[in-house]
Amino acid sequence: MRALTILSVLPELLDTNGDAANARVLAQRARWAGFEATIVPVRSLDDLPSKVDAIVIGSGNDSDLLEARDLLAPLVNALRAWTTAGVPVLAVGTGWELLSWGIELPDGTVVEGLGLVAGRAVPLAVRATDDLVVESPFGRLVGFENHARSYVGAEASVLGRVLSGMGNGAKTEGLRMGSFLGTHLHGPVLARNPGLADHILSAAVTRAGGVYVRSERAADVDAIAEAATDVVVSALSLTADS
């Protein structure tokens, strides 16, 4: 099997909450399972490698929305081709919003999105800053959200149901369209939620011609993640590991 190539898109601009760490998480889990893995930071068309196995995009500051959108625009044809071919994509916060139809700002102006996925971001009355717990096909997802917009127009293709927190609004969270996953769970969502990480990694390893089996090292580390997320869940008085 060839080495895995994991793209980290605009890792300086879109890493406000440590979201770029998700690429590091995928690469480490791959290495622990015996595969070689390379993280390729992408800032322009010239950085794109010929073969890609997984793509990670993080969240940035609102003042950088236009700059980030304009840097993403030349990449979107390649992203579309890879998404169509089944390359797993994890997009967090503004990185996800910029790949949608667009972002409505509180003053009524709209930042046109790049149209890779359905839906749009619209302002929330109050910023959502708290723990976010979601029931999903990849297990219970636990993390932190810090955003000022909900997500509408893709209600049939959500990542999961909100158990605690805001998410997209309307008790749903995230977006799942083919191999594209969008979420408000910021920071190291894949470290804290290994079920989601391994869903992405399995798809990536399969594309590279291998079979992914979780390593013992990953199982040990996942026990730490479970303890960390159980602390959050019990503080919210939700049933642990529901």
Place this chain on the structure above:
Amino acid sequence: MHRRSWSAELCGSSRAGESRAGGSAVPGLVVNKIAPGFLASVLNGFPDGLVIVSGSSGKSTTTKMLVAALRAHGVAVFTNQSTANISQGLTSALLEEVSLSGRIHGDMAVLEMDEGHGALISATLNPRVVALTNVMVDQIDRFHDSDMVVAMLARIANRASGTVVINADDASLTGLAERLDGPAVIARYGVTAEVLAENPRGLGYSLTASERMPAAGGVLLTSVSGRSASVLLEGASFDLELPARGVHYAVDALTAIAAARAALGDRFDAATACSAVSTIPPVFGRGEIVTVRGHRVEFVLVQNPASFQLNVDSLEPGLDQVLVAIGSDVRDPSYFWPVDTSALGRVLIASGSKAHDIALQLAYDGVIVDRIEPDLGRALDDFLALPDPVHGIKTIIFSADSMRRTRAHLGLASNREG
């Protein structure tokens, strides 16, 4: 030899409340309700004016160094000694000093201000000098991104009547300086390209300026080695002793020297300022070495991702006894993930209420974590019971909350320096 003070007269009944609250904010709260203009009128009344130090990181150390430099020039300085960087605490600090006539002894006031609270109360203040340290991603739950921090610092800087002192390497601050509409002139400090190159991950600013300040542009840091540093000022070179290892302390000293120069004008003497900033004792919890239960232990405080990274990078390699404790003050542990902790190699115990979260990050950075013990007291007891390490010194890396709990558990003086 304490003068009879307002606090005793006006707020005698709340003194008990002060100790119960574990801080100095209660009498201040009372006076702010009784006489809301008190704070501003006293602070604006110093004959040589008011100096404000603000920014994301390094405020406490910079303020201390600046006060030392001013006092070495014979200036009588009033400053907020304790963790009084919010308005109630500030009023309490003033009440300790002010006489019944409402006058306070001192030529000049130097205040450390939290950028958030500073913007709230600064509309009534008339500082002569405002010194800004840097803009980092800090306290993310309150200031959700660096843009908000810059906007708050700009509100403080626009109040300056004399000089705004800025870090020329921090692009957020150089941008702020270009947009200032107050009457103040700009003074700068910065590091050389060589100093920056020795820190491949940068100095931790949200945005680093693309160009370095020329030597004629202000106070320039030309070298840092361990606890020594050199600065170039008006064509002459001066040596500094730092309170602890790390380039960020050298930059704090630079900020203090540039601010002293702005505050003192013709009275400023570079040699006096440099020797004064070299005398300040190590700040609690930031490279502080203490002896506890017969062992020497180094305390390292991490307050934000940038200081975490700088501290990890400045630790001696190959330490074999490290404890990391992250507490409930880190509401969202995500924000430490931009930090590369791999240089730690091995951590004996991860502790604090966020023990599992920090252990998870360490594990993904390839650091071996021997034990996760959320009970900080137990972790400290077991860590200190181990014989002295073969390499280096017992090292405890902690967040501010874990630092307070550690000091309390070990019976050490509480950190009054915030």
